[in-house]
Amino acid sequence: MKSKIVVALGGNALGNTPKEQLQLVKNTAKPIVDLIEEGNDVIIAHGNGPQVGMINLAMETASKSEAKTPEMPFPECGAMSQGYIGYHLQNAIREELLNRNINKPVATVITQVIVDKSDRAFENPTKPIGSFYTEGEAKTLTEQKGYIMKEDAGRGYRRVVPSPKPIDVAEKEVVKTLVDSGHVVITVGGGGIPVIKEGNSLIGVDAVIDKDFASEKIAEILDADYLIILTAVEKVAINFGKENEKWLDKITTKEASEYIKQGHFAPGSMLPKVEAAVEFARSKKGRKALITSLEKAKEGIKGLTGTLIID
Numbered sequence: 591m592k593s594k595i596v597v598a599l600g601g602n603a604l605g606n607t608p609k610e611q612l613q614l615v616k617n618t619a620k621p622i623v624d625l626i627e628e629g630n631d632v633i634i635a636h637g638n639g640p641q642v643g644m645i646n647l648a649m650e651t652a653s654k655s656e657a658k659t660p661e662m663p664f665p666e667c668g669a670m671s672q673g674y675i676g677y678h679l680q681n682a683i684r685e686e687l688l689n690r691n692i693n694k695p696v697a698t699v700i701t702q703v704i705v706d707k708s709d710r711a712f713e714n715p716t717k718p719i720g721s722f723y724t725e726g727e728a729k730t731l732t733e734q735k736g737y738i739m740k741e742d743a744g745r746g747y748r749r750v751v752p753s754p755k756p757i758d759v760a761e762k763e764v765v766k767t768l769v770d771s772g773h774v775v776i777t778v779g780g781g782g783i784p785v786i787k788e789g790n791s792l793i794g795v796d797a798v799i800d801k802d803f804a805s806e807k808i809a810e811i812l813d814a815d816y817l818i819i820l821t822a823v824e825k826v827a828i829n830f831g832k833e834n835e836k837w838l839d840k841i842t843t844k845e846a847s848e849y850i851k852q853g854h855f856a857p858g859s860m861l862p863k864v865e866a867a868v869e870f871a872r873s874k875k876g877r878k879a880l881i882t883s884l885e886k887a888k889e890g891i892k893g894l895t896g897t898l899i900i901d
């Protein structure tokens with residue numbers, strides 16, 4: 591049966607450098623085109639943590655160097671990350687479609703996502719961006735650049751920025767029109783460029799929206815049947831990494847909420863995925879969310895693997 595599917599791509603779908611990304615998106619395009627080939631309408635969202643951090647640091651370093659390039663505001667760095675990732679992704683998907691003789695246009699929509707300027711997240715930066723650093727390097731970055739650095743799920747230190755919740759998608763009508771006319775759309779890249787609404791103006795703010803929450807928002811707006819969050823693990827686990835680790839096949843939103851309360855999911859990594867999945871599955875009868883790996887997406891949608899979250 592044909593479904594409308596929002597696919598959220600994690601860090602492993604894109605890598606950390608332009609060279610790595612250009613290579614990795616070729617693989618990323620395959621499971622996406624598998625879903626399209628089976629007749630589904632597919633909308634693609636993706637993260638931008640490493641990329642927006644890289645762009646911001648590079649622009650800041652260049653502006654303070656002898657080159658004296660203009661200072662680049664943070665929201666513009668977010669927009670650059672959407673364009674750069676979208677460019678690679680749309681070309682890879684276009685090529686994979688053509689290789690399978692599927693004639694479908696692919697486009698990236700530069701997407702702004704409206705946030706609340708009084709969101710408490712602005713007072714408590716939590717979203718990791720950029721590269722990983724040692725504790726010593728992190729201290730130096732705080733001293734030299736004033737960055738707030740935090741330990742990221744046992745993987746090293748990263749800069750953190752505020753991560754407000756998405757309220758609405760400014761370009762939603764454009765995205766709907768494109769999807770309804772059979773186009774493959776890449777949208778809410780990096781969670782969308784965070785903006786606040788002031789009268790008729792949309793004003794960019796220094797933040798990074800979590801792509802799992804933004805993907806959930808656009809999936810609701812588009813009345814999608816499925817939210818598929820693709821990451822580095824095939825399934826979600828309770829007691830992750832412990833002796834009594836248990837991989838989950840199918841859970842209800844009630845069970846998932848209980849596991850969230852018990853602290854089974856790492857903040858900034860698995861927690862937003864499970865929270866977004868629960869929100870989507872609860873938003874309308876029949877909606878389902880699936881968390882699985884990029885490689886297993888095709889099997890996952892057939893119900894053969896992954897963690898399915900239903901209400």
Ligand SMILES: Nc1ncnc2c1ncn2[C@@H]1O[C@H](COP(=O)(O)OP(=O)(O)O)[C@@H](O)[C@H]1O
Nearest residue numbers: 600601821822823826827830854855856859860
């Ligand atoms: N309970 C859990 N079950 C499975 N994976 C978990 C869990 N808690 C933390 N993780 C880790 O979270 C990672 C996914 O988060 P992350 O790498 O930040 O996501 P993204 O794919 O969006 O970049 C997994 O690869 C895994 O290492």
Ligand SMILES: NC(=O)OP(=O)(O)O
Nearest residue numbers: 637638639780800801
């Ligand atoms: N914007 C965002 O959520 O990026 P990551 O998935 O790379 O953290």
